[in-house]
Protein backbone atom coordinates (compact mmCIF):
# COMPACT_ATOMS: atom_id res chain seq x y z
CA UNK A 1 0.00 0.00 0.00
CA UNK A 2 2.75 2.45 1.05
CA UNK A 3 4.97 1.44 -1.86
CA UNK A 4 2.19 1.72 -4.40
CA UNK A 5 1.15 5.20 -3.22
CA UNK A 6 4.71 6.54 -3.39
CA UNK A 7 5.49 4.82 -6.68
CA UNK A 8 2.30 6.24 -8.20
CA UNK A 9 2.48 9.76 -6.74
CA UNK A 10 6.10 10.24 -5.64
CA UNK A 11 8.75 11.24 -5.16
CA UNK A 12 7.50 14.77 -4.33
CA UNK A 13 4.09 16.12 -3.33
CA UNK A 14 3.37 19.84 -3.54
CA UNK A 15 0.69 21.04 -1.14
CA UNK A 16 -0.69 24.58 -1.12
CA UNK A 17 -2.06 26.08 2.08
CA UNK A 18 0.14 23.69 4.04
CA UNK A 19 0.84 25.97 7.01
CA UNK A 20 -2.24 24.83 8.95
CA UNK A 21 -5.61 23.05 8.81
CA UNK A 22 -6.34 20.54 6.06
CA UNK A 23 -3.22 21.46 4.08
CA UNK A 24 -0.89 20.78 7.01
CA UNK A 25 -2.61 17.39 7.44
CA UNK A 26 -2.32 16.61 3.71
CA UNK A 27 1.41 17.30 4.01
CA UNK A 28 1.73 15.07 7.09
CA UNK A 29 -0.18 12.15 5.55
CA UNK A 30 1.70 12.41 2.24
CA UNK A 31 4.96 12.21 4.22
CA UNK A 32 3.60 9.28 6.21
CA UNK A 33 2.93 7.55 2.87
CA UNK A 34 6.56 8.04 1.88
CA UNK A 35 6.50 11.23 -0.22
CA UNK A 36 8.86 14.18 0.09
CA UNK A 37 6.86 17.38 0.44
CA UNK A 38 6.93 20.99 -0.73
CA UNK A 39 4.81 23.20 1.49
CA UNK A 40 3.34 26.46 0.24
CA UNK A 41 1.55 29.28 2.11
CA UNK A 42 2.30 32.89 3.02
CA UNK A 43 3.35 32.36 6.66
CA UNK A 44 7.05 31.41 6.42
CA UNK A 45 7.47 30.67 10.15
CA UNK A 46 4.52 28.27 10.30
CA UNK A 47 5.74 26.55 7.13
CA UNK A 48 9.24 26.07 8.57
CA UNK A 49 7.79 24.58 11.77
CA UNK A 50 5.63 22.17 9.73
CA UNK A 51 8.60 21.13 7.61
CA UNK A 52 10.81 20.53 10.68
CA UNK A 53 8.14 18.39 12.29
CA UNK A 54 7.57 16.35 9.11
CA UNK A 55 11.30 15.72 8.59
CA UNK A 56 11.80 14.52 12.15
CA UNK A 57 8.64 12.39 12.26
CA UNK A 58 8.83 10.69 8.85
CA UNK A 59 12.44 11.01 7.66
CA UNK A 60 11.43 12.46 4.28
CA UNK A 61 12.60 15.71 2.70
CA UNK A 62 10.46 18.79 3.27
CA UNK A 63 10.94 22.16 1.56
CA UNK A 64 8.97 25.37 1.95
CA UNK A 65 8.06 28.22 -0.37
CA UNK A 66 6.47 31.30 1.23
CA UNK A 67 4.27 32.54 -1.57
CA UNK A 68 1.09 34.58 -1.89
CA UNK A 69 -1.06 32.58 -4.31
CA UNK A 70 -3.19 35.66 -4.93
CA UNK A 71 -0.24 37.25 -6.75
CA UNK A 72 -0.19 37.72 -10.49
CA UNK A 73 2.91 35.62 -11.21
CA UNK A 74 2.82 32.62 -8.91
CA UNK A 75 5.10 30.37 -10.96
CA UNK A 76 8.19 32.63 -10.95
CA UNK A 77 9.42 31.96 -7.39
CA UNK A 78 7.96 28.49 -7.27
CA UNK A 79 9.65 27.01 -10.33
CA UNK A 80 13.06 28.04 -8.96
CA UNK A 81 12.42 25.37 -6.30
CA UNK A 82 10.41 22.82 -8.29
CA UNK A 83 12.15 22.70 -11.69
CA UNK A 84 14.75 20.20 -10.51
CA UNK A 85 12.19 18.00 -8.69
CA UNK A 86 9.68 15.43 -9.89
CA UNK A 87 6.30 16.50 -8.55
CA UNK A 88 4.07 13.42 -8.63
CA UNK A 89 1.21 14.80 -6.52
CA UNK A 90 -0.30 18.29 -6.46
CA UNK A 91 -2.79 19.18 -3.73
CA UNK A 92 -4.55 22.44 -4.56
CA UNK A 93 -5.74 23.10 -1.03
CA UNK A 94 -5.08 26.79 -0.21
CA UNK A 95 -8.28 28.69 0.25
CA UNK A 96 -9.78 31.86 1.67
CA UNK A 97 -13.15 31.14 3.25
CA UNK A 98 -14.66 34.28 4.73
CA UNK A 99 -18.37 33.90 5.55
CA UNK A 100 -20.62 36.98 5.45
CA UNK A 101 -22.89 39.08 3.25
CA UNK A 102 -21.57 39.39 -0.32
CA UNK A 103 -21.73 43.19 -0.34
CA UNK A 104 -19.78 43.53 2.92
CA UNK A 105 -16.62 42.40 1.11
CA UNK A 106 -14.83 44.75 -1.27
CA UNK A 107 -14.48 43.85 -4.93
CA UNK A 108 -10.68 43.55 -4.34
CA UNK A 109 -11.23 41.03 -1.50
CA UNK A 110 -13.57 38.98 -3.69
CA UNK A 111 -11.16 38.98 -6.64
CA UNK A 112 -8.29 37.96 -4.35
CA UNK A 113 -10.43 35.06 -3.07
CA UNK A 114 -11.13 34.05 -6.66
CA UNK A 115 -7.40 34.13 -7.43
CA UNK A 116 -6.31 32.08 -4.40
CA UNK A 117 -9.19 29.60 -4.50
CA UNK A 118 -9.47 29.05 -8.26
CA UNK A 119 -6.88 30.81 -10.46
CA UNK A 120 -3.85 29.53 -8.51
CA UNK A 121 -4.98 25.90 -8.70
CA UNK A 122 -5.68 26.27 -12.41
CA UNK A 123 -2.15 27.59 -13.09
CA UNK A 124 -0.49 24.91 -10.95
CA UNK A 125 -2.57 22.08 -12.45
CA UNK A 126 -1.67 23.27 -15.95
CA UNK A 127 2.06 23.57 -15.16
CA UNK A 128 2.52 20.34 -13.19
CA UNK A 129 -0.19 18.39 -15.04
CA UNK A 130 1.77 18.77 -18.29
CA UNK A 131 4.85 17.17 -16.72
CA UNK A 132 2.74 14.40 -15.17
CA UNK A 133 1.20 13.57 -18.54
CA UNK A 134 4.70 13.38 -20.07
CA UNK A 135 5.67 10.89 -17.33
CA UNK A 136 2.29 9.13 -17.67
CA UNK A 137 1.68 9.12 -13.94
CA UNK A 138 0.76 11.43 -11.10
CA UNK A 139 -2.17 12.86 -9.18
CA UNK A 140 -3.93 16.18 -8.63
CA UNK A 141 -6.43 16.92 -5.86
CA UNK A 142 -8.61 20.04 -6.00
CA UNK A 143 -10.16 21.05 -2.67
CA UNK A 144 -13.80 21.73 -3.28
CA UNK A 145 -16.54 21.95 -0.66
CA UNK A 146 -20.07 20.78 -0.02
CA UNK A 147 -20.98 24.41 -0.83
CA UNK A 148 -20.15 23.59 -4.47
CA UNK A 149 -23.34 21.54 -4.69
CA UNK A 150 -25.86 24.38 -4.41
CA UNK A 151 -25.90 28.16 -4.46
CA UNK A 152 -25.12 29.19 -0.88
CA UNK A 153 -25.89 32.63 0.54
CA UNK A 154 -23.30 34.36 2.72
CA UNK A 155 -20.46 32.61 0.92
CA UNK A 156 -21.52 33.20 -2.70
CA UNK A 157 -18.09 33.88 -4.17
CA UNK A 158 -16.48 31.13 -2.08
CA UNK A 159 -19.13 28.61 -3.17
CA UNK A 160 -18.60 29.70 -6.78
CA UNK A 161 -14.84 29.07 -6.53
CA UNK A 162 -15.52 25.65 -4.99
CA UNK A 163 -17.93 24.75 -7.82
CA UNK A 164 -15.11 25.71 -10.22
CA UNK A 165 -12.74 23.33 -8.39
CA UNK A 166 -15.26 20.51 -8.53
CA UNK A 167 -15.98 20.83 -12.24
CA UNK A 168 -12.38 21.31 -13.38
CA UNK A 169 -11.39 18.27 -11.29
CA UNK A 170 -14.14 16.03 -12.68
CA UNK A 171 -13.36 17.16 -16.23
CA UNK A 172 -9.63 16.51 -15.85
CA UNK A 173 -10.35 13.18 -14.15
CA UNK A 174 -11.45 11.94 -17.56
CA UNK A 175 -9.11 13.95 -19.76
CA UNK A 176 -5.82 13.50 -17.86
CA UNK A 177 -6.89 10.10 -16.58
CA UNK A 178 -6.45 8.80 -20.12
CA UNK A 179 -2.76 9.74 -19.75
CA UNK A 180 -2.23 8.02 -16.41
CA UNK A 181 -2.85 11.05 -14.18
CA UNK A 182 -5.44 10.66 -11.39
CA UNK A 183 -7.54 13.74 -10.56
CA UNK A 184 -9.97 14.15 -7.68
CA UNK A 185 -12.39 16.90 -6.69
CA UNK A 186 -12.71 16.59 -2.92
CA UNK A 187 -15.72 18.24 -1.30
CA UNK A 188 -14.75 18.73 2.32
CA UNK A 189 -17.66 19.20 4.70
CA UNK A 190 -17.46 21.20 7.92
CA UNK A 191 -14.00 20.39 9.26
CA UNK A 192 -12.35 21.62 12.45
CA UNK A 193 -9.49 23.87 11.26
CA UNK A 194 -8.25 27.38 12.10
CA UNK A 195 -10.13 28.60 9.01
CA UNK A 196 -13.38 27.03 10.22
CA UNK A 197 -12.94 28.47 13.73
CA UNK A 198 -12.16 31.96 12.34
CA UNK A 199 -15.67 32.14 10.91
CA UNK A 200 -17.04 31.64 14.45
CA UNK A 201 -19.66 28.95 13.73
CA UNK A 202 -22.38 28.24 16.28
CA UNK A 203 -23.09 24.60 17.22
CA UNK A 204 -25.75 23.10 14.95
CA UNK A 205 -27.14 19.65 15.66
CA UNK A 206 -27.60 18.95 11.94
CA UNK A 207 -23.96 19.67 11.09
CA UNK A 208 -21.32 17.13 11.98
CA UNK A 209 -17.90 18.80 12.21
CA UNK A 210 -15.19 16.39 11.08
CA UNK A 211 -11.55 16.15 12.17
CA UNK A 212 -8.79 16.80 9.65
CA UNK A 213 -7.22 13.36 9.99
CA UNK A 214 -10.07 11.13 8.68
CA UNK A 215 -11.06 13.82 6.17
CA UNK A 216 -7.64 13.90 4.54
CA UNK A 217 -7.32 10.09 4.68
CA UNK A 218 -10.61 9.84 2.74
CA UNK A 219 -9.27 12.15 0.04
CA UNK A 220 -5.95 10.35 -0.38
CA UNK A 221 -7.67 6.96 -0.41
CA UNK A 222 -10.19 8.12 -3.06
CA UNK A 223 -7.56 9.45 -5.45
CA UNK A 224 -7.46 7.27 -8.56
CA UNK A 225 -10.77 5.61 -7.70
CA UNK A 226 -13.37 8.25 -8.60
CA UNK A 227 -13.71 11.76 -10.08
CA UNK A 228 -15.03 13.38 -6.90
CA UNK A 229 -16.03 12.63 -3.33
CA UNK A 230 -18.00 14.35 -0.57
CA UNK A 231 -16.20 13.91 2.76
CA UNK A 232 -17.99 11.90 5.43
CA UNK A 233 -20.67 9.24 5.13
CA UNK A 234 -23.40 11.38 6.71
CA UNK A 235 -22.63 14.27 4.34
CA UNK A 236 -22.78 11.89 1.36
CA UNK A 237 -26.15 10.53 2.52
CA UNK A 238 -27.49 14.02 3.24
CA UNK A 239 -26.60 15.36 -0.22
CA UNK A 240 -27.86 12.18 -1.88
CA UNK A 241 -31.31 12.60 -0.33
CA UNK A 242 -31.37 16.37 -0.92
CA UNK A 243 -30.73 15.70 -4.61
CA UNK A 244 -33.56 13.14 -4.74
CA UNK A 245 -36.17 14.90 -2.61
CA UNK A 246 -35.77 18.65 -3.08
CA UNK A 247 -35.92 21.06 -5.99
CA UNK A 248 -32.80 23.21 -6.42
CA UNK A 249 -34.81 26.19 -5.18
CA UNK A 250 -35.72 24.34 -1.95
CA UNK A 251 -32.16 23.11 -1.44
CA UNK A 252 -30.66 26.59 -1.97
CA UNK A 253 -33.08 27.99 0.62
CA UNK A 254 -32.23 25.28 3.16
CA UNK A 255 -28.43 25.55 2.87
CA UNK A 256 -28.62 29.37 2.83
CA UNK A 257 -30.83 29.49 5.94
CA UNK A 258 -28.48 27.13 7.72
CA UNK A 259 -25.55 29.47 6.89
CA UNK A 260 -27.46 32.35 8.48
CA UNK A 261 -28.23 30.22 11.57
CA UNK A 262 -24.73 28.84 11.95
CA UNK A 263 -22.61 31.90 11.10
CA UNK A 264 -25.09 34.81 11.42
CA UNK A 265 -27.54 36.31 11.95
CA UNK A 266 -26.31 38.61 9.22
CA UNK A 267 -27.40 42.19 8.87
CA UNK A 268 -28.63 42.41 5.31
CA UNK A 269 -29.01 46.19 5.27
CA UNK A 270 -26.51 47.72 2.82
Ligand SMILES: NC(=O)c1ccc[n+]([C@@H]2O[C@H](COP(=O)([O-])OP(=O)(O)OC[C@H]3O[C@@H](n4cnc5c(N)ncnc54)[C@H](OP(=O)(O)O)[C@@H]3O)[C@@H](O)[C@H]2O)c1
Nearest residue numbers: 017019021022041042043069094095145188190191193195
Ligand atom coordinates in the same frame (compact mmCIF):
# COMPACT_ATOMS: atom_id res chain seq x y z
N1 LIG B 1 -12.53 23.59 7.04
C1 LIG B 1 -13.66 23.40 6.40
O1 LIG B 1 -14.73 23.25 7.02
C2 LIG B 1 -13.66 23.31 4.89
C3 LIG B 1 -14.85 22.89 4.26
C4 LIG B 1 -14.88 22.79 2.89
C5 LIG B 1 -13.75 23.10 2.14
N2 LIG B 1 -12.61 23.50 2.77
C6 LIG B 1 -11.47 23.84 1.91
O2 LIG B 1 -10.31 23.19 2.37
C7 LIG B 1 -9.16 24.03 2.14
C8 LIG B 1 -8.42 24.21 3.45
O3 LIG B 1 -9.30 24.76 4.39
P1 LIG B 1 -8.90 24.99 5.92
O4 LIG B 1 -10.16 25.00 6.69
O5 LIG B 1 -7.78 24.07 6.30
O6 LIG B 1 -8.36 26.51 5.84
P2 LIG B 1 -7.44 27.35 6.83
O7 LIG B 1 -7.33 26.74 8.16
O8 LIG B 1 -7.92 28.76 6.74
O9 LIG B 1 -6.03 27.27 6.06
C9 LIG B 1 -5.92 27.86 4.80
C10 LIG B 1 -4.54 27.63 4.24
O10 LIG B 1 -4.45 28.36 2.99
C11 LIG B 1 -3.31 29.23 3.06
N3 LIG B 1 -3.55 30.46 2.31
C12 LIG B 1 -4.56 31.35 2.47
N4 LIG B 1 -4.39 32.40 1.65
C13 LIG B 1 -3.25 32.14 0.95
C14 LIG B 1 -2.54 32.86 -0.06
N5 LIG B 1 -2.94 34.07 -0.50
N6 LIG B 1 -1.41 32.32 -0.57
C15 LIG B 1 -0.97 31.14 -0.11
N7 LIG B 1 -1.59 30.41 0.84
C16 LIG B 1 -2.72 30.92 1.36
C17 LIG B 1 -3.14 29.52 4.57
O11 LIG B 1 -1.80 29.84 4.88
P3 LIG B 1 -1.22 31.31 5.17
O12 LIG B 1 -2.22 32.04 6.02
O13 LIG B 1 0.07 31.04 5.85
O14 LIG B 1 -1.03 31.92 3.84
C18 LIG B 1 -3.46 28.16 5.17
O15 LIG B 1 -2.35 27.33 5.11
C19 LIG B 1 -9.69 25.33 1.55
O16 LIG B 1 -9.58 25.31 0.16
C20 LIG B 1 -11.15 25.34 1.98
O17 LIG B 1 -11.95 26.05 1.08
C21 LIG B 1 -12.55 23.61 4.12
